[in-house]
Amino acid sequence: MRAARRVSIWLGDFSDEAALDDYLGDGFARDFGFEIDPPAGPEYDAGDERDVRTLLTGFSGWRGFVDAATEAARAVGVRRASAALVFYGFEYDPSLIRNERAPLRFVGVVPSARLAPSHDPAMIDVDGLIRERARQRFPSWEGHVPSTALAATRAVFDRLIGGLVALGPEALPARALGLFRAAVADLNRLDAAGPFIFTIERDDLCDDLCRLADLAGCGPLDDHLDDWRTW
Incomplete structure (x- = not known):
């Protein structure tokens, strides 16, 4: 499901990042049909409820996809959320969804004008x-x-x-x-x-x-x- 200049986005109501982290390690694969590979994993945030644009502001390369993401969320009836999950260079197939009542909601795949960071290995020292x-x-x-x-x-x-x-x-x-x-x-x-x-x-x-x-x-x-x- 890797796809250049595509960003897949989930939104939800987690207000605690530790709880979201636990869900990603346990329930997410069951609800959405694929395992998260930790080194290639998503960027995510949880906290106070905010409008979608404010929630996504500050994510890596957010300026390149926030308009499209806000519109995609609005199209499925989501205007505010307290948690966001963003996969870069990734095009999720919604036919894999197994739980329509999952605590995160897949809102769509949107194009990114600028994917930051790069998706080459970081080569951490x-x-x-x-x-x-x-x-x-x-x-x-x-x-x-x-x-x-x-x-x-x-x-x-x-x-x-x-x-x-x-x-x-x-x-x-x-x-x-x-x-x-x-x-x-x-x-x-x-x-x-x-x-x-x-x-x-x-x-x-x-x-x-x-x-x-x-x-x-x-x-x-x-x-x-x-x-x-x-x-």
């Missing part, structure tokens, strides 16, 4: 990421940023690096970028709970995220960060 995981992160923040916020930020980076390493050296960039997007969403939530990301912290975070993206084979990350971050 696993050894480089392992070295990054061993490095003490943001030591200059100590004494200036609340200790709980610093610890939580370090935990976000630990999860990100662990996820990238788990993907293996030949993961598709879409999957790697999904992990970066989730990490930035975690940082957004931390800062919203008690602002601590100001100019210096923002620059440090962007520098580290961009360095990790280069090691993950999915850089440059700058444009994506501008779309994703709220700090």
